[in-house]
Amino acid sequence: RVTGTDYYFLSDGLYVPADQLENQKPLNLHVILINPTEVSNSQEENGEVASAKRLKLNTDDTASTVSASSSVVPGDLDRSTPSLKKKEVQSASAPNKAETLSECSASSSLRNGECPIREVVKDVCQVLQKGDAYVLDIDLDFFSVKNPFKEMYTQTEYELLQELYNFKKPHRNATEEGLLDCVENRVHQLEDLEAAFADLCDNDDEETLQKWASYPGMKPLVQLVHSLKTRMESPDYEMVHQAGLTCDYIELPHHVSTEEEIEGLIQSVKVLLKDMPKPTLVTVARSSLDDYCPSEQVDIIQEKVLNLLGSVYGALDVHLDYSGTSSF
Numbered sequence: 001r002v003t004g005t006d007y008y009f010l011s012d013g014l015y016v017p018a019d020q021l022e023n024q025k026p027l028n029l030h031v032i033l034i035n036p037t038e039v040s041n042s043q044e045e046n047g048e049v050a051s052a053k054r055l056k057l058n059t060d061d062t063a064s065t066v067s068a069s070s071s072v073v074p075g076d077l078d079r080s081t082p083s084l085k086k087k088e089v090q091s092a093s094a095p096n097k098a099e100t101l102s103e104c105s106a107s108s109s110l111r112n113g114e115c116p117i118r119e120v121v122k123d124v125c126q127v128l129q130k131g132d133a134y135v136l137d138i139d140l141d142f143f144s145v146k147n148p149f150k151e152m153y154t155q156t157e158y159e160l161l162q163e164l165y166n167f168k169k170p171h172r173n174a175t176e177e178g179l180l181d182c183v184e185n186r187v188h189q190l191e192d193l194e195a196a197f198a199d200l201c202d203n204d205d206e207e208t209l210q211k212w213a214s215y216p217g218m219k220p221l222v223q224l225v226h227s228l229k230t231r232m233e234s235p236d237y238e239m240v241h242q243a244g245l246t247c248d249y250i251e252l253p254h255h256v257s258t259e260e261e262i263e264g265l266i267q268s269v270k271v272l273l274k275d276m277p278k279p280t281l282v283t284v285a286r287s288s289l290d291d292y293c294p295s296e297q298v299d300i301i302q303e304k305v306l307n308l309l310g311s312v313y314g315a316l317d318v319h320l321d322y323s324g325t326s327s328f
Contacts, residue, residue, distance in 0.1 A: 002027070005179060011167040011248040013187040017176055030127055032120060034272065036264025121275045128277060136279035140301045141287040143265050144257035148291035149243040154231075158247075160224040161240070164193060164217070167248040189217065190245070196221065197241040204229070204237070256294055266304050273312050282309060286322065 001016045002009050009015050128134050150158060170182040196212040204225060213222045228235040246252050284305060287293040310316050
């Protein structure tokens with residue numbers, strides 16, 4: 001449980017007041033949006049990058065583990081200024097923590113330097129407490145991502161799921177009581193939906209369907225199940241429920257990147273990593289078993305990421321945990 005009041009926590013029913021927590025521990029969550037950079041051959045050779053168009057991005061099989069075996073070569077912070085957005089949240093599971101938000105323009109350029117990379121690196125280093133061991137985890141669906149449920153279900157079915165699982169947000173200035181009511185209603189909503197689809201797994205006849213459709217907010221269930229049964233002999237209702245859980249207040253990210261966009265993101269990550277302390281271990285999640293990272297792109301992206309890590313950290317000791325056991 002957490003004291004954070006972001007919709008992310010409220011929609012999962014995780015919020016509680018601080019006085020209801022046991023064994024409280026502070027959690028600082030720093031979120032930095034890294035936009036792709038456009039790098040020409042001459043700029044790349046000189047280690048320079050310029051800001052580029054903004055990309056809408058957002059897991060989860062660990063695919064490969066990389067142990068960096070050489071030191072990081074510091075770069076020239078003055079020459080590297082990709083477009084960034086930063087959000088810092090300090091609240092999750094500790095009382096008396098405030099949420100602060102500072103944003104840098106997504107259209108920052110080398111000339112105006114609204115959000116210089118040196119500031120981002122400095123903030124990250126403060127979090128890492130330079131000198132301490134840390135693990136760098138990279139998810140390949142950062143570079144290209146799709147919402148697999150949009151391919152699994154029709155547009156109408158997906159819209160019905162959104163209607164069924166919609167999260168009713170609290171008022172902007174909700175009191176503690178209002179937040180607790182919001183969470184309680186959300187938990188009951190999800191429990192009813194879970195029970196309904198579990199029941200349908202055992203028997204999806206019309207009587208069972210109509211019984212659940214009589215519950216508040218469950219009317220769309222009838223049209224959804226009828227649609228699924230016209231397309232599938234035996235719908236996977238457990239999977240339908242899992243898809244629904246992603247339809248709370250915002251859709252899953254869906255942006256299959258072009259090769260140019262992927263390369264732009266690779267360059268942005270390189271700018272960030274080259275001036276950070278060397279990690280003790282790097283883990284890479286392919287995110288392909290669950291179809292979040294497009295299967296036709298995952299190997300290409302993985303190769304680019306490994307090349308990136310090699311250029312920053314030197315020789316790598318690479319372990320492919322998925323190799324030989326699965327071809328995802």
